[in-house]
Amino acid sequence: MKTFLKSLLCFGVVIAFGNTASAVAQDKAAQIAKGEKVYKAYCQTCHQANGQGLSTVYPPLAGSDYIKSKPKKEIIKSVVNGLKGEITVNGKKFNGVMVALPKNYTDEDAANVITYVYNTWGNPGGAVTVAEVKAVRGK
Numbered sequence: 282m283k284t285f286l287k288s289l290l291c292f293g294v295v296i297a298f299g300n301t302a303s304a305v306a307q308d309k310a311a312q313i314a315k316g317e318k319v320y321k322a323y324c325q326t327c328h329q330a331n332g333q334g335l336s337t338v339y340p341p342l343a344g345s346d347y348i349k350s351k352p353k354k355e356i357i358k359s360v361v362n363g364l365k366g367e368i369t370v371n372g373k374k375f376n377g378v379m380v381a382l383p384k385n386y387t388d389e390d391a392a393n394v395i396t397y398v399y400n401t402w403g404n405p406g407g408a409v410t411v412a413e414v415k416a417v418r419g420k
Contacts, residue, residue: 309396309408316397319390323382324398332402338377340370343402347371357409357417361391388414 321330328334332343342348347370348356358364363381367374382391388411395409 309400312393312396312408313400315390316393316395317401319386319394320397323386324394327379332398334370337373337375339379340368340373340375342398342404345370345402345404348398349405353407353409353413354417356395357391357414360395361414361418388418 320328327339328342329339332341334341334343340347347368359379360382363379365378367376369375382394386394391414392409392411396407398404399407399409
């Protein structure tokens with residue numbers, strides 16, 4: 282009887298973890314879909330619809346070694362606070378200004394759009410939470 286109960290308990294744990302993993306995957310998929318909308322509404326003007334950037338003016342996000350090499354906190358900071366000064370992306374130097382995501386976009390929007398970029402065009406994957414964005418903004 283004890284063995285049966287242990288097996289049943291383990292089965293319940295597997296089901297619970299399975300459901301949790303499934304919920305996380307669904308949440309991430311929803312986050313990516315929402316992030317794509319933000320990207321198309323605001324970011325693609327400079328970084329282009331395919332994430333390839335624009336000449337020597339706007340760096341590519343597609344297959345970006347910059348995104349792969351920078352800590353998540355730095356990427357969040359660039360999106361919410363803007364970025365200026367010289368950076369190198371995929372071996373090419375850029376020295377422009379990226380304006381901050383406008384105030385009408387929420388912390389959730391920022392988390393979603395970064396998650397979208399992290400999971401699109403050959404980038405490394407991953408997710409950004411609202412809490413991580415708030416921590417960078419100092420809220």
